[in-house]
Amino acid sequence: MSGQERGNSPFTVRELGKHDEPRVLDLLGAALSGGPTGERTSEFFRWKHRDNPFGASPGLVAERADGRVMAVRLFLRWEFVFGGEVIRAVRAVDTATHPDVQGRGLFRRLTTDLLERIEADTSLVFNTPNGNSLPGYLKMGWQEVGKVPIALHPIRPLAFARGLKELRASGDPTGTSQSWNSDDPAARCRFPTARQFFSDPRAAVGFDELVAEADAGDAAIGHDKLRTALTGDFLRWRYGEAPGLDYRVVASYKNGELTGVVFGRPRLRGPLVEFTLSQMVVRPGDRDTARKLFSGVAMSGCDHVATHLARGSEAARAARYAGYATPPRTGMLLVARPVHPHPIDVHDLRSWQLSLGDLEVF
Template identity: 40%
Template sequence: MAREERPNVSDLEFRSARPEDEPGILALLRDTMGWAADGTDQEFFWWKHRENPFGPSPAWVAMDGTRVAGYRTLLRWRFITPAGKPVSAVRAVDTATDPAYRGQGIFRRLTLDAVADLTRAGDAFVFNTPNDNSRPGYLSMGWSAVRHLPVGVLPSGPRALITMARSRTASELWSEPTEAGLDARVAFTDDAVCDGLLAHAPHTGLRTDRTREYLRWRTSFEPLRYRVLLRDP
């Protein structure tokens, strides 16, 4: 029986992604990330990486001829310092490697190439919230653990506290439908509503540069089902 030869990473071309790479990138993501057939995951991907008010996401690929063997993209983000100065950064998000090429350092190479290119371009830092499986890989590339993200909870009563304490299941990607409040996509078309919320945004420490444009983008993808509750005048 003949043994199939494993692709060699030394034969791959590592470079920035180009528009003509998109069909191969999407095919790789569908195959490796279990995207739904209804197109929602692909639309979510485009929403993140094309419509982001901080700019389109830069991406890198490992190519075996015309075949996309690996993919790495980082989401552009902008922060504001305590002194009010804008800071450009990126968030490490979507990445995928063709199963036939795994175990050869493609993820690491693409990530380090991306960070080097973005550093030269002037981005100040890269951040993300890796899970337990990917965290060791990021730490080995020079990432530093900052802290656990704080979580705010407003229980409806004592029973809700007990339910939350016993709940150990992971959250769903998409939000459950609700009629509470207003559809955020509609509410935030009103500049006054945007400004009312932004007035209560944090004004200390390093923080996301929240603007009307940011609020409208952040809540615009329908499956996330953001809602707004307005206080009576």
């Protein structure tokens, strides 16, 4: 019943419009803090919700009679492929309710109304909720898929060990719930930015061909799994155009030919500086380049690397040889809610072939 009041509700639920952006950003900032960039900016919002190559994000707001936006709900468009078929999906993101009206059912109402709106062209909803929002999703039909494991590799072992000890002692294992006196991650990282890489035609020559071959390799090992198809345009948007995220590039060349690329970003993890390795692009079978890229990542100047790489890929195999290990009971919780039936069990983590770049920052 979007677009009108429901029963005796004092709120009108309607589609999110461009004119709502300033008020929505204020509400998101108040409810969810600064997000992955530290600040809720128009540039980041538009990159994420308007410029997304999978399509603009559907969204709803709950508005009071005086025109004040009191709640917002957005779904980020995404596309997976499965056996050559495109699976249209959305990721449940950016939901906020003003403190004055929390507990009045707006989260559930906006979510269920938006689910009705996307039903005609969407097959799947997924996201990585935190502990606070998970119960609400489970009540609305989401189910746990499992924890996507995160592999770690110390670059500066002593600093890494000290930082882990501080995190455990603080009761803040993610390093995000309190202020820390930490180094500037940008100053520590020596790699060129993704924006610089894509703007230099000499550096990026052959990039689209490399991506096409890498995607063909991913398709061969993941034909029976949900995966994000790689294209040059997608990776330019995801890493080269992302405002405020400081993605960096490690590139490998042989006889002047681009043979592999890593996209990642330096970020603070409490007292530690982490290099989040989001995506590695290499040709199928080229394990030498994958190992060379991991050696390059070790020169980032950060304390450690964190990543998740598609199971069975050259990158994942090379990571094991490079000393990457997955600590027990860690990872990002993935949940899903099918909108229509699927030929595979989307609630089984083995049905997914993901990189960390599919999950982080959104």
